[in-house]
Amino acid sequence: MKRLLLPTDPPLPVRGTLVMAFFVPVVIQWLFVPPSDGLSLVLSTMLVIVLAAVVVLPAPSSAALIAIDALTTVLSNGTGPTSTYGALFGLGLLSYLSSNCTTTILTAITCVMQIGCAMLSNDWHLDWYMFMSIVPFNIIAAMTGRSLHWREDTFKQREELLRAQERLNQTEFTAHTAQRMHDAVTGELSFIARMAQRRIGEGSADAEDWRQINESALNALDNTHQVIDSLDEWARGSKRERSSNVERDTIAHLRHILDDNDRRIRHLGFHGQSILSISEMHGTMDGQRIKLCIEFIGEVYSNIIRHAKPESKYEISVMWTAEGIEITTSNQVDDDQLPQHGQGLEYYRRQVERIGGRTVTERSDDGSWFSFTLVPALRE
Numbered sequence: 213m214k215r216l217l218l219p220t221d222p223p224l225p226v227r228g229t230l231v232m233a234f235f236v237p238v239v240i241q242w243l244f245v246p247p248s249d250g251l252s253l254v255l256s257t258m259l260v261i262v263l264a265a266v267v268v269l270p271a272p273s274s275a276a277l278i279a280i281d282a283l284t285t286v287l288s289n290g291t292g293p294t295s296t297y298g299a300l301f302g303l304g305l306l307s308y309l310s311s312n313c314t315t316t317i318l319t320a321i322t323c324v325m326q327i328g329c330a331m332l333s334n335d336w337h338l339d340w341y342m343f344m345s346i347v348p349f350n351i352i353a354a355m356t357g358r359s360l361h362w363r364e365d366t367f368k369q370r371e372e373l374l375r376a377q378e379r380l381n382q383t384e385f386t387a388h389t390a391q392r393m394h395d396a397v398t399g400e401l402s403f404i405a406r407m408a409q410r411r412i413g414e415g416s417a418d419a420e421d422w423r424q425i426n427e428s429a430l431n432a433l434d435n436t437h438q439v440i441d442s443l444d445e446w447a448r449g450s451k452r453e454r455s456s457n458v459e460r461d462t463i464a465h466l467r468h469i470l471d472d473n474d475r476r477i478r479h480l481g482f483h484g485q486s487i488l489s490i491s492e493m494h495g496t497m498d499g500q501r502i503k504l505c506i507e508f509i510g511e512v513y514s515n516i517i518r519h520a521k522p523e524s525k526y527e528i529s530v531m532w533t534a535e536g537i538e539i540t541t542s543n544q545v546d547d548d549q550l551p552q553h554g555q556g557l558e559y560y561r562r563q564v565e566r567i568g569g570r571t572v573t574e575r576s577d578d579g580s581w582f583s584f585t586l587v588p589a590l591r592e
Contacts, residue, residue, distance in 0.1 A: 227267045234301045235263055238293045247292035255284045256292035263298055271309055277302030278322055285329040296346065299326075300353040307357030319354045323347050404429040430479075462502055463490060466530060469506055473513040477526075480517060484526035484543070494532040495589025501567070505530075505537050505587050508560045512541050512583070515557070519545050519581070536569065536589040545581045560585070 238260060247253040259280050266273040281299035284292075303322055307315040326346060408426035412419050470486040497505075509530065516526050526543035561571045564585055573583045 224267065227270060230301070230305070231263060231266050234297050235260070237297055238263065241293040245291055245293070247288075249289050249291070252288045252290075252292045255280065255288050255295070259284070259293065259295050259298055263301070266301075266305065270305055274302035274305040274309075278325070282325050282329045285326070300349060303350055304353040304357040307354040308361045309357075312358065315354050315358055319350055323350050326350075462497070463488070463532075465502075466506070466509075469509055470528065470530065473510070477513060477517055482516065482520065482524060482526055484528070486528040487530065489529070489531045491531070491533045493534050495534050495536050497532075497537060497587075497589055501537070501587050501590070504560070504563055504567075505539065508539060508564075508585060508587075511557065511560060512539065516541075516543050521545065534589070535586060537587045539585045539587070540583070542580055542582045545575070 242256060242260075247256045259277070262273050262276045262280060266277075277295070277298040281295040284295040299322065303318065306318055310318065323346075404425065408422045408429060411422040412426065467488050470488060474484075474486055509528070512528060520526060520543040524544040527541065529538070529540040531538045531540075557571075557573075564571050564587055568588045569586045571583070571585045573581075575581050
């Protein structure tokens with residue numbers, strides 16, 4: 213959002229240096245051409261005081277310098293330091309503190325005011341022809357202030373980009389750590405739990421020991437998932453800073469659906485992973501399309517439970533891209549459990565195709581079942 217007057221003033225040392233650069237010529241001119249009457253003395257004193265006050269109050273003092281210049285032109289008797297230096301300094305500083313639009317308006321007002329005051333009777337022997345020559349100097353002062361502001365903005369943008377890159381690197385490292393922990397720990401713990409459950413089911417003589425092993429493995433598995441979820445939540449929180457509130461809630465809901473289903477089928481012996489990826493330039497999805505995606509994800513997990521080989525591996529990928537939400541799944545199936553397009557898949561295929569999406573299913577020679585579904589984004 214653009215600001216008419218930015219709250220960020222130049223640093224105090226910079227303000228002090230700039231004031232001294234204009235203060236010295238004013239004092240020297242005062243010494244050579246001192247004010248000869250009371251009103252000129254008052255205006256000259258105001259000029260010096262307000263110029264010094266720029267160090268503390270940059271914006272109000274800069275506006276006052278422009279006003280003092282107009283008063284000096286009309287009321288002074290032509291003696292004392294010129295107020296033009298202060299007006300140019302004030303215009304340049306206000307241009308630095310303001311937006312492009314505000315700078316244009318301030319410059320135009322200053323030029324019109326100076327020319328208008330010069331057309332009145334004054335002791336400086338100034339006319340509007342002479343003040344027309346000051347217009348370029350006003351423009352130069354305003355452009356100098358704006359150019360310094362643009363330069364500062366460039367530095368700030370670079371700093372923000374560097375900080376954003378650091379956050380992105382930390383987020384990627386956290387996500388990678390969570391994935392490595394998942395791959396290294398959860399698979400082995402699930403295997404231990406399944407082995408213990410099989411021994412208990414076979415009626416082993418040391419069934420009580422296997423029961424304790426099973427409970428310990430399941431507890432360790434739950435604790436590991438909690439740690440992984442905490443890391444994932446931190447990473448997702450960093451990425452969601454760029455999303456709107458609605459999109460942030462939608463992304464969190466999708467992740468929650470995937471996590472819940474992952475836990476559910478892991479307890480049944482399946483092992484695998486779900487991936488949620490949000491593109492920087494993702495398309496717009498309304499509530500109906502998000503609901504369709506969530507329901508379809510539930511159907512995908514149900515198909516894995518019904519048709520996949522016991523203890524087999526699965527992979528589910530949900531990618532929100534510019535085209536829409538892409539849901540890809542792969543898992544191993546038995547020959548006699550090959551999924552058919554029954555009520556579930558066929559229903560969602562029709563729903564997706566009705567809004568312009570597509571669904572592709574394929575089985576490879578090694579028994580892997582693959583499906584791809586695109587729920588399209590809204591057209592702009």
